[in-house]
Amino acid sequence: MLTHFSAVLLFSLFTSIVFGITQRAQPRMMIRFGAFCFAIFVGSTIVVSWLMYAVKH
Amino acid sequence: MATEAQQIAQRVPGEKSSFPALVLLAGWLIPGAGHLLVGKWVRAALLFVSILGMYLVGIGLQGKIYSTSTGEILDLLGFAGQLGLGLLYVLARVMSWGASTVTIALGDYGTKFLVVGGLLNLIAAVDAHSLANGRKASA
Secondary structure: OOOHHHHHHHHHHHHHHHHHHHHOOOHHHHHHHHHHHHHHHHHHHHHHHHHHHHHHO | OOOHHHHHHOOOOOOOOOHHHHHHHHHHHOOOHHHHHOOOHHHHHHHHHHHHHHHHHHHHOOOEOOOOOOOOHHHHHHHHHHHOOOHHHHHHHHHOOOEOOOOOHHHHHHHHHHHHHHHHHHHHHHHHHHHHOOOOOOO
16 A cells, blocks of 8 residues: 555656656756656655644644 | 658648647547657657556545536546546446545545546647647657
8 A cells, every 4th residue: 555655756756757758848858857847746745744744733 | 952752751831631630639548659659659658657657556546536427517627637548547437446436535645646647648648749740849
């Protein structure tokens, strides 16, 4: 069974691959944009999670 | 100066052709098939794996498979998103995969995986269409 965080990682990975391929024309830029999207997805999830933790405590 | 043979091979702006529509339809029905038709097999494989992965995770988490039977607007929106999965959506309906209602928290995540997977497949199909009609540069 997936944990919440592993679900986030899979969602971010698959979505970033599609965004990278479809939103850029050059292969090098596809990889860069895909990595950027992945970092933003995972990073923002971690930041928002800590914010929710801070609100609760 | 282009030769006559080169002029025939070049795509004429505004030219009517059924190939881009075929690519769009194939890309919608089978994830990555549109890119395969335009010769981008690496992209096709990555798109297939990614969208199939979203689908399998969604099914595995017992995500809800939407239908039009309830008539509620949010269900219709979910149905429209999941319809983007093409034949994968039909397969889930025929095989009765997924869930009719969400009963666990992770099931709600599964529903989101399925809806987003469908929307990503539509984006991929439109991208393949843009490659086929020359609107997007083919690198």
